[in-house]
Amino acid sequence: MDISEVAKRAGLPASTLRFYEEKGLIRSVGRRGLRRQFSPRVLERLALIALGRSAGFSLEEIRSMLGEADRPTIDRQALNDKADELDRTLRQLTAMRDGLRHAAECTAPSHLECPTFQRLMGLAVADVARRSRRRGEALR
Amino acid sequence: MDISEVAKRAGLPASTLRFYEEKGLIRSVGRRGLRRQFSPRVLERLALIALGRSAGFSLEEIRSMLGEADRPTIDRQALNDKADELDRTLRQLTAMRDGLRHAAECTAPSHLECPTFQRLMGLAVADVARRSRRRGEALR
DNA sequence: CTACGACTTCAAGTTCACTTGAAGTAAAGG
DNA sequence: CCTTTACTTCAAGTGAACTTGAAGTCGTAG
Secondary structure, eight states: OBHHHHHHHHTOOHHHHHHHHHTTSOOOOEEETTEEEOOTHHHHHHHHHHHHHHTTOOHHHHHHHHOSSSSOOOOHHHHHHHHHHHHHHHHHHHHHHHHHHHHHHOOSSSGGGOHHHHHHHHHHHHHHHHHHHSOSOSOO | OBHHHHHHHHTOOHHHHHHHHHTTSOOOOEEETTEEEOOTHHHHHHHHHHHHHHHTOOHHHHHHHHOSSSSOOOOHHHHHHHHHHHHHHHHHHHHHHHHHHHHHHOOSSOGGGOHHHHHHHHHHHHHHHHHHHSOSOSOO
């Protein structure tokens, strides 16, 4: 497949595919003339990348998790670590969602006076603080 | 309070506070000499900003939601919309976490052959596609 | 065989959210 | 009053993840 085919099937611009290749996230199997040729397997890999992105991994994290091989060998420990991290994120976001819903209903003169909202803010502040302590840790 | 006091209490560097002020996210109540003076209320506002950030709003979105006033008037519709979006995100991330856990256990020769993982990838791909359609929509 | 359009590279540009550095000012303490 | 220290401004730099543009190459339809 050439790049536009992959682009179409993956729903990504060709420029992104070139960028991903340059970053070592995907590989082309060769060239027909100048043109990159991709194996259909790249679609699975792109799906994995999409999966990772959507879980909040940086491209670099994804690269290191997928490894060099065409067949990605995924580090199980890393997966569990990420799942743990995701658990924390989920608790955050659930609180957030509940807080937003509550805020939308709440008739307190100001959200700032509402205990629910206050608890929520506590969480958010903690989160922001955590993020500035350890940089580049996902949940982006 | 001067800026370092706010910084300490909010857990943010002073540079960030200046940056936020420049962007219209917070306001100082005046100057003592050159030095900005902040009302304690800025802490609540910073907490709201943290809340917003942690829910995936951009600074610009937050600015428009909090409005000019010191007492932020929050648009309830926007809140519910964001909560809806967060719900979708939560479903995503829950699937993601389950998928990661599963992948860590799974003995299939490749995750790519595992139906659980495949379903997951479908979700992620859809998500990435959705993101490239409407740009700058949070879930960052 | 030629022209067109799809590809190529490489450098530079973009946005977001800040951070850093230089150079200057002023409040607070001795 | 003088020094130290904490603040100030403004411009420029950073990093992530791409996108855009210019200039060139090449497969394929006519």
